Amino acid sequence: MKMPAAMNKIKNKGIGLLELMLSLAIIAILLIMAIRYYQSANLSQQMSSATDMFNAVRSAMKNFYNDNAGNSGGQSQASINSLIASGYLPPSFGVNPWGGSVGLSSDAASCTLGSLITPGPTYGVCMNNVPTAACGQLKIKLDSTINSNLGEQVTACGTGTSLLVTYAYG
Numbered sequence: 354m355k356m357p358a359a360m361n362k363i364k365n366k367g368i369g370l371l372e373l374m375l376s377l378a379i380i381a382i383l384l385i386m387a388i389r390y391y392q393s394a395n396l397s398q399q400m401s402s403a404t405d406m407f408n409a410v411r412s413a414m415k416n417f418y419n420d421n422a423g424n425s426g427g428q429s430q431a432s433i434n435s436l437i438a439s440g441y442l443p444p445s446f447g448v449n450p451w452g453g454s455v456g457l458s459s460d461a462a463s464c465t466l467g468s469l470i471t472p473g474p475t476y477g478v479c480m481n482n483v484p485t486a487a488c489g490q491l492k493i494k495l496d497s498t499i500n501s502n503l504g505e506q507v508t509a510c511g512t513g514t515s516l517l518v519t520y521a522y523g
Contacts, residue, residue, distance in 0.1 A: 399450035413441035453482025
């Protein structure tokens with residue numbers, strides 16, 4: 354016995370529960386992939402920005418000490434704030450991609466935004482609030498930019514959340 358055409362149309366109307374569940378599962382998988390891609394791209398951008406900040410401080414310090422070599426026997430003191438005030442760094446400088454401070458240091462213990470350092474053979478650039486996940490990767494990236502023959506080195510976060518890079522003045 355054949356069903357009337359009118360009943361056939363009623364029976365095929367709408368979306369079934371199985372189709373709806375399958376569509377939602379596909380959307381959920383796509384959202385998870387998009388979120389992971391965004392997080393990976395965001396971390397990559399933050400690490401590039403942090404590397405640029407380390408390089409900017411390195412260049413600013415080199416220029417600052419070249420310009421002030423005659424002042425008091427080349428013993429001018431510097432801090433991130435003084436580099437900003439002197440125009441060696443932009444006014445917006447000082448906060449890293451993770452919201453922590455960027456500072457100069459003669460040693461790892463005194464690495465704060467306002468620290469004044471006096472020239473020695475090396476100086477440190479410290480970045481606070483670096484996530485553990487980014488710290489190791491950032492260390493590897495910065496290791497390729499230093500000259501270990503001059504005493505330059507990268508000290509990874511360890512148990513804290515600070516990354517210290519020691520540069521030579523030369």
